[in-house]
Amino acid sequence: MSGSVEKKYYLNLPMWPEFDIFDKTVDGLIPSARIELWEDYDRVVRFYCDNDHEGNYVFRGQKHYKWQLEPTLDRLVQGAVTEDIATKQLRNFKLSTRGRLQDKSVLNSDSELWALGQHHGLATPLLDWSLSPYVALFFAFEGADDPTWLDGDTGELNNYSRTVFILNKSFIQDLIDGEDVTQAGEQLQIVEPSIDDHGRLVNQAGLFSFAPYGEILESSLEKHLADSGVDIDDVTEVAKYICRIHIPNKPDTRQACLKKLRKMNIHHASLFPDLIGASGYCNDLIRDAILGASKHLLYSEPANSLISTESEEQSSEKSESNKKHRLDKANVKGALLDALIIHDSIYKSVIPKDLMYVVDELLSFINEKAGVDWYKKESILARLRNVVRRALRKHKFPDDYLNDAAENLIKMAADKSEEVDREACKSDEGGE
Structure with missing residues (x-):
């Protein structure tokens, strides 16, 4: 690595379609690139899919930019799984399924049994x-950021991007074409199960990759690329077989992306054509309802509300300079x-409406009491924490998440206020 290093990891990467391996502790052996906005993902899809009638590429979405291509069993043993461990796990699963399988033919194939267990x-x-790049995008963004992904000192989100991996499926399939690979784990391979008892594989256009025991996918793939005469030191060449796209993980990105999907x-x-899928779908709908109500003010504030709001008449009495530093509720x-x-x-x-009240109380305090540059003053921050925590407790916010949610809310408000202040300063300097 050379030159200055951006704190937000993905900003160190070139803009797609250029690739680089900036830091092997994050990228591993996989060429990586970034896009500026999640909407730019459509260009990536067109590049890989418009003329790909044979389905040569497959896609995988992951929620955290540091997560590697690591199967769940590898994570459990903290390294590439050995044949001994895999054999024990599969044998235990086979024994545990006795009396629970409708189609017992799955027991005749290790790959089918692994897929069922997966x-x-x-x-x-x-x-x-x-096979669907947009299904991969869904799995990259479908989960909210975990509270552990916040910096303990600043409260700032440190999961700066979510990622989609792209793999050349046809190259891997060609490796074993005509070869007698009877056991899973003997060779790097693509597994396309024939049994799908819950319909998930069909709905997700799903399949699996399986690395040889004792190896990981990227190192096994690199070995085969080298054997095939591909220059593995040329990231542009390697990116034709495997790569990763970083997509900025901003506060408003997730909901907008999922809404489009x-x-x-x-x-x-x-x-997920089952009750789990139905529940997840309803959760997504209520999130949109909450955000839609907040953005379009689709609720009525009671006349005796404790939330302090500012009338147009009061607003007109304030100086133009102070107005420039206020947070616009609608925005x-x-x-x-x-x-x-x-x-x-x-x-x-x-209750969604209660969360809106908490946000209103926060905005009322910032706009009427906090003053300019409030986010730089520890005394004001301390007061604001008390205001937010009190409001959250009043509306029965879960205790387990109360402090983290308060800090996250204040951090977001501080970022927004800082943006407004910068624009106000630019306006003043321009004589406006």
């Missing part, structure tokens, strides 16, 4: 992929509301 929570050596009929209910309310939802379980215990 979709029922078994730790396996398989990695899920999809829902219009494409890509959502929990379509990808920031959606992002602030989203900042409170640090875990999906919050939707089950808090």
Whole structure:
């Protein structure tokens, strides 16, 4: 690495379609690139799919930019799984399925049995992929950021990007074409199960990759590329076989992305044709309802509300300079509301309208009492923490997430205020 290093990892990477391996502790052996906006993903899809009638490429979405291509069983043993461990795991699963299988033919194939276990929570050596790039995008963004992905000192989100891996499926299939590979784990391979008892594989256009025991996918692939005469030191060449696209993980990105995918009929209910999928779909709908109500003010504030609001007459009495530093509720309310939802379980215990009240109380304090540069003053921050925590407790916000949600909300408000202040300063300097 040379030159200055950006704190947000993906900003160190070249803009797609250029690739680089900036830091092997993050990228591994996989060429990586970034796109500026999640909407730019459409260009990536067109590049890989418009003329790919044979389905040569498969896609995999992951929620954290540091996560490697690591199967669940590898994670369990903290390294490439050995044949001994895999054999024990598969044997135990086979014994545990006795009396629970409708189609016992699955027991005749290790690959089919692994695939069955994969979709029922078994730790396996398989990695899920999809022929659909948009299904991969869904899995990259479908989960909210975990509270542990926040910096403990600053409260700032440190999961700067979510990623989609792209793999040349045809190259791997060609490796074993005509060869007698009878056992899973003997060779790098693509597994396309014939048995799909819950319909998930069909709905997700799903298949799996399987690395040889004792190896990981990328190192095994690199070895085969070298054997095939590919210059593995040339990231541009390697990117034709495997690469990773980093997509900025911003507060408003996730909901906008999932909303578009829902219009494409890509959502929990379509990808998981069971009650789990139905529940996930309903959770997505209520998130949109909350955000939509906050952005369009589709609720009535009671006349005796404790939330302090500013009338047009009061606003006109303030100086133009002070107005420039105020947060516009219509512009920031959606992002602030989203900042409170640090875990999906919050939707089950808090009424959406109550969350709007908390955000309103925060904005009222910032706009009427905090003053310019409030986010730089520890005394004001301390007061604001008390205001937010008190409001959250009043509306029965879950105790387990209360402090983290308060810090996340204040951090988001601080970022928004800093942006407004910068624009106000530019306006003043320009004589406006």
